[in-house]
Amino acid sequence: MDFLTILQILDSSLRLATPLLLACLAGLYSERAGVFDIGLEGKILAAAFFSAAIAFTSGSVWIGLLAGIAASMALSGLHGLASITFRGNQLISGVAINFLAAGLTVVIAQTWFQQGGRTPQLSGAARFDNIVLPGAASRIRDIAQQGPLGQIYSELISGHSIIVYLALLIVPLTWWVLYRTRFGLRLRAVGENPAAVDTAGVSVVGLRFAAVLIAGVLCGLAGAYLATALNAGFVKDMSAGRGFIALAALIFAKWRPWYALSACLLFGFFDAVGNRYQNIQLGEFIVPVQFMQALPYILVVIVLAGLVGKAIPPRAGGEPYVKER
């Protein structure tokens, strides 16, 4: 394997990790506030569809992005309504949202575009372009001519869509918000002991809704990235389990932002390797691509089993807050 191929796989890892990272951080906000969110998948999907559909009709990917975020936030609102306002089961609400998105996107796409539940191909301003950093080459054939440093710069660092850079920026931002701001303190507290927050005169419902809506924004970014940057349009079920991989990454990361970045890059790497190779020869063994695809899930089970460092979720997670008698 030559250097450029390795770089390409890392480059592709970064691109494939981006939607995972955004969704993972979405889950982080929600679950840190004590609201389990297995509806990440559905929100990504809804955002993917609406961003592609609106980007196509308006011709502007930015308007599409806003539409995707709005769609995802609407589902977040529904999740909040069910699990915060009406104190329903958060897991069931998440399951319902996943199905709702899986069904509605196709139903609406079919009516709107009559293309078997997909949007038309996006091109030009309806799609996010890759940003070529100053001095970087953009085409693979030009990159191949460069020295190793130039290749790293041009291939790995340059040439991603703006959302990739944005996602990377959100990681330190999330860390800062969580540990250095009043909002973060309250957010973490409401996920650990909502009664403490409530008696301190802060609205549990308000905080949790804020967290859930932030999750909506981030899932919206993830979905829009999927449909308008990584792909060029929406196809049925295009989230393809990314919401669950993000959830897996969140557990893997033990609900911490920097760890989340590492976990998502790792899972993105699995994905990239699986994309590039059908089977991987490891000495005598041939690792089938299906194993690579299942690897993130297997890792999470191992982590959950406590075999490598126990993952302890926020203590009030999953439980609706009911004032005690």
Place this chain on the structure above:
Amino acid sequence: MTTSAPAIELRGISKAFGPVQANKDISMSVARGTIHGIVGENGAGKSTLMSILYGFYKADRGEIWINGKLTPIPDSQAAIRAGIGMVHQHFKLVENFTVVENVILGAEDGALLRPSIAKARRLLTELSEEYGLKVDPDAIIEDLSVGHQQRVEILKQLYRHADILILDEPTGVLTPAEADQLFRILERLKAEGKTIILITHKLREIMEITDTVSVMRRGEMTNTVRTADTSPAELAEMMVGRKVLLQVDKTPATPGDVVLSVEDLRVTQGGVERVKGISFQIRRGEILGIAGVAGNGQTELLEVLGGMIAASGGRVTLFGAPIDIMGKEANGQTRRARGIGHVPEDRQTEGLIMPFEAWENVAFGYHKDARFNSGPLMDHAAMKADCVDKMARYDVRPPNPRLPARNFSGGNQQKIVVAREMDRAPELLLIGQPTRGVDIGAIEFIHKQIIALRDQGKAILLVSVELDEIMGLSDRIAVMFDGHIMGERLPDQTDQNELGLLMAGVTETEGAA
């Protein structure tokens, strides 16, 4: 200033939870710079009233006046703004946060934490010097003792400049020494002009520290009197609405053979040793009472003997034959098979399945008995018949076997558990907090049943935090503190003071010194 308006005035507060009227048209007023006590039986509505004052619940009707101004309190935020602080019966602390983080939570100065934390740190040092409330600002809450956690709760209120402080049963979890310390702090706060409301079940504390006291009964506020003008007996009478006889009639015990023998029992839970090597025996026809502040290992003792948790060491024998307290046989069903009955401390989460109907609960734990089964299936008719019979004999009201357990009142729920566990005349009865949250009538009934079982020659291990109950029922009293048995006493050769010292971990020699 003496003529100024009362710090707190409640007018006509009412609150219902579904069919339960928790507060009925309550009016109350507390003068500034005083300590006001509220007493009342379990479920009388004390906590509800205070939660309304703190904006935690919304009253159905009524007004709140603070310092002579009508102050609507729709939420806790409003209460905090009105200068009200509350220390709840169950602490409201974020367990894995530091002390400082807990103190500033909800009262941060700005959007960023850094300045608030610095300020809180300064203030904490000042306050702890001023009031003697020493707490490490960077300690994690879950590493602190209960007493220290309570200090954090109080510090929280002081940090918020609360003028009115509500304390809901603050001494329930404290040793007498810790309680004394708390009262010294309260005195200081009062001297500074703060107003304090104190809810407690311990009439001695009321007499010791309050200026005025209100009595609640069944959701109503029946009396408010100056503490100096009343007595514990009078308060008790006001609380229950009739004269209370705290003594139980019983003949002296005639202990026989040893039934239960416990040697060097140790229990570790969650990495903490809760029971640290205790030994005792119980004989036929004898009640051994275990006294102690909640959380000193009594619960674990009962749970090990009842087979709910495994011990980490020691030896237990029943009639000389060993009981497996650590291995596979350690479970409730093998214990029942050996003739051990167990009335658990918490009927709602342990003794009963609340959504199950009474007849299903009457077989709970005994559901594998032949009499409740026919072949592979359970015999529902037999279970119902058994339930009807027990309900009649134990005076469960209403005697309806089809009613879910949650729809019985606390006392009747307890009677169902007692009926189930006592009716088979177990050789050894483990009984925890038998009358917690139960009204006087039911208390008398249950106490009589316990004595009757003893008089049949059965052995009884009674665990209760109510000293009166322990003193009234036990033939011997052992006091637990910090996982140890501090000493054994005979009820007629001791008094509440001595037991109180033992409960605080003060041994004879120290006490004498």
Place this chain on the structure above:
Amino acid sequence: MDKMPKWADVILIPLISVLLALVVSGLVVAIIGESPWQAMQVMVRGAFGSAYGWGYTLYYATNFIFTGLAVAVAFHARLFNIGGEGQAAIGGLGVAIILLNVAWPHWTIALIAAVIFSAAFGAAWAAVPAYLQAKRGSHIVITTIMFNYIASALLVYLLVNVFRVEGSMAPESARFAAETHLPAAADFAGFLGFGGSAPLNFTFFIALAACVGVWLLIWRTRLGYEIRSFGHSETAAVYAGINPVKITMITMLISGGLAGMMAINVVMGEAERLVLDFVEGAGFVGIAVALMGRSHPVGVVLAALLFGALYQGGAELQFEMPAISREMVVVIQALVILFTGALDNMVRMPMQAFFLSLRRRREAQAHNSPAE
């Protein structure tokens, strides 16, 4: 007293929730510019209008009875088994292995073997999440989701590399021998008009038997008593000497076994070979079915029938009204889960208030009338 009569809890509230789900679904249809009324007619006619329709409706219902029972049994122990999808897939693996590798003389014997193998494989797939939940407290919802994906990858691998017939392009196993083919509806109920085309097969009766079995288990046996006790209160269960690890394991094994048995209907009864993605979301439909059926076998059968009709009617819908995608069924399913599961309180709270005020009024009247 309870806030509501029991019938309101078990019948009225689910009914209102389903009605709400259908009304919102109708709104969706109207918003995309089609007539909800017409869509409803197409679906009802498609599902129940012909023996052919019934054949498919009951065939789908059979799947949903199994997966619904699987979720329901786990619910009784307060375990949320989202892993029906994977358990059913692995159950199919069990069916294929036993039917491909043994020369069965007659379908009855093959069926018994298929029941045992599908259940055992499904149970085995549930065993790891169950063990991790019981022993290590790993959240069973997350682990079962992970196991769904692992099962799907495993099945793809096996179909492509192990089961695929030499020379065939499709990732599917060889056909099972003719001796193992189950009687179809045409064989045992041809007099009702079922033709050779209806996939409804003998497995339907096994599903009904499973319902009776689950009913007996949950409400009549000691094990069921222990499962329900554990589900309501773990500490109480421990007090009564019920072993939480044992109950969690047994319940999940039963649940996984039931989900696995779904494969009999599809793999043995219909496709007669192992195909990719044969579960087709039935594991997830089981969640809606169990929620709607209030985890009771009778409710599960009724809800499974409703979803069977939705699936068959949905196929017709796509055929008759191409503007409405078949995914409309998924939308309805989502709304049923949403309203009967997550938004339960939205329906419940006003109902409780209603019944409370009703009772207050009645009590007030009872109070007043003697005074008159």
Place this chain on the structure above:
Amino acid sequence: EPAIIFDLGGKFDRSFNEAAFNGAELWASETGGTYREIELQSDAQREQAMRRLAESGANPIVMAGFSQATPLSVVAPDYPDTTFVIIDGVVDAPNVRSVIFSEHEGSYLVGMLAAMASETGTVSFVGGMDIPLISRFACGYAQGAAAVNPDVTVIANMTGTTPAAWNDPVRGGELTRGQIAQGSDVVYAAAGGTGLGVLQVAADEGIFSIGVDSNQNYLHPGSVLTSMLKRVDVAVYDAFTTGPEVETGIHVFGLAEEGVGYALDEFNAELITAEMQAAVDAARAQIIAGEIMVHNFTEDGSCPVQMQ
């Protein structure tokens, strides 16, 4: 009333299914007739779809895609009075017409074009699902390229092993990037919806691409060198036009029958020089005449030209 079942990917996949759809539409617009259609959404629905159409009296029933073969072999005997047409698959039943295309021949022609357009001497192929049918494309392509340039390097990748491989544009794009890194400057996609990702990356990276099944030249003018046409539309049109009486048995459409070919239109007119066109047309004539034998991969599962 005739009917058609589209395979996964749907009738607007711009490729295989869309070709079938175009054939049906052409028939409808010419005759004013109506037809029934079902777009499959999952593998498990195939049988139900066939039965549903047969029950409703549709005849003939055309289905696109090799995956329909096994279910059709079960369903066809149940409806002896209905004529079924399967494209890309063979079902041995008296009422089934099996239509097979000589994709290796068409691929040979576009392979020649690829090798002529390539500056690096390396061309590549992205297949959909890893099945012998797709290897037939790849092998024909490699033979054509080798015929022009014996030293050519042909890189071939398959997207996956399940039907999901027909609809994975992201993965198609990634594979293409890898091929470009290895020097490829012409990529041929025979991968259904996945091919859209291939063509997109080729356009982004400034190399040539070759479309498949339908004419995909218009998708990225200037980048799509040509498209390997597979006249699924003709097969559908024929079946619809002839009706239930359409001849059953196996029918092979090759270059001679104009069943396969390469696309030349205003979008790629500037890319295909007269010289290239002449060479390809000559080869075409030779293949029809039997002077060039293009090896068919599915006959023996092997390919005479080495691929990487």
